[in-house]
Amino acid sequence: MKMIAVVYQSKYGATRKYAEWIAEELSCDLFEGKDIKADNLEPYDTIILGGGLYAGGVNGIKILTKNFSKFSGKNLVLFTCGLADPSDPVNTDNIKKSLNKVLTEEMQDKIKLFHLRGAMDYSKLSPVHRAMMSFACKIIEKKDQSSLTDEDKGMLASYGKNVDFIDKETILPLINYIRDL
Numbered sequence: 001m002k003m004i005a006v007v008y009q010s011k012y013g014a015t016r017k018y019a020e021w022i023a024e025e026l027s028c029d030l031f032e033g034k035d036i037k038a039d040n041l042e043p044y045d046t047i048i049l050g051g052g053l054y055a056g057g058v059n060g061i062k063i064l065t066k067n068f069s070k071f072s073g074k075n076l077v078l079f080t081c082g083l084a085d086p087s088d089p090v091n092t093d094n095i096k097k098s099l100n101k102v103l104t105e106e107m108q109d110k111i112k113l114f115h116l117r118g119a120m121d122y123s124k125l126s127p128v129h130r131a132m133m134s135f136a137c138k139i140i141e142k143k144d145q146s147s148l149t150d151e152d153k154g155m156l157a158s159y160g161k162n163v164d165f166i167d168k169e170t171i172l173p174l175i176n177y178i179r180d181l
């Protein structure tokens with residue numbers, strides 16, 4: 001019997017919800033990233049790491065990048081959770097470009113990626129995150145409006161609002177990938 005662990009890092013709950021659904025579906029162990037050390041993952045054959053996207057970075061990805069050598073021989077899956085629509089290849093390309101900065105080529109070859117869509121309730125954002133969103137939107141507003149990407153438009157549309165794109169069905173490709181391993 002293969003041992004699977006889901007490890008997640010979530011600021012406002014979207015990634016946690018997906019991680020809980022994935023762990024439930026696969027009947028496997030679930031850990032919050034801040035509560036676990038890489039050595040605790042030694043017994044697992046498959047590690048599924050999930051983190052929210054923040055300015056292109058994946059929250060909690062360090063457990064994977066800092067301990068990559070400890071995870072050799074394991075199946076590694078990374079799922080991101082962000083507002084940008086992952087059915088648009090422009091958005092997934094942007095996420096990949098950001099990941100290129102933190103994942104070596106070897107890591108990218110080894111880690112199977114999935115992108116899930118999250119949520120954002122502006123009223124619940126921390127002051128720092130509100131300021132970051134405000135700054136990002138001001139930059140977008142200053143751009144030539146005819147050149148805006150769908151991601152830019154999505155950012156402006158969600159500014160100050162409560163948006164929720166969380167969808168349980170979207171975990172299925174990841175679940176099927178794990179089941180086929």
Ligand SMILES: Cc1cc2nc3c(=O)[nH]c(=O)nc-3n(C[C@H](O)[C@H](O)[C@H](O)COP(=O)(O)O)c2cc1C
Nearest residue numbers: 010011012013014015052055056082083084118119
């Ligand atoms: C400051 C800030 C930056 C963000 N940057 C991105 C981003 O680069 N790409 C994206 O798709 N979503 C971005 N988001 C949206 C979050 O990824 C989204 O709210 C996600 O559901 C958060 O997951 P969590 O609650 O599990 O941490 C950002 C949100 C905030 C507040």
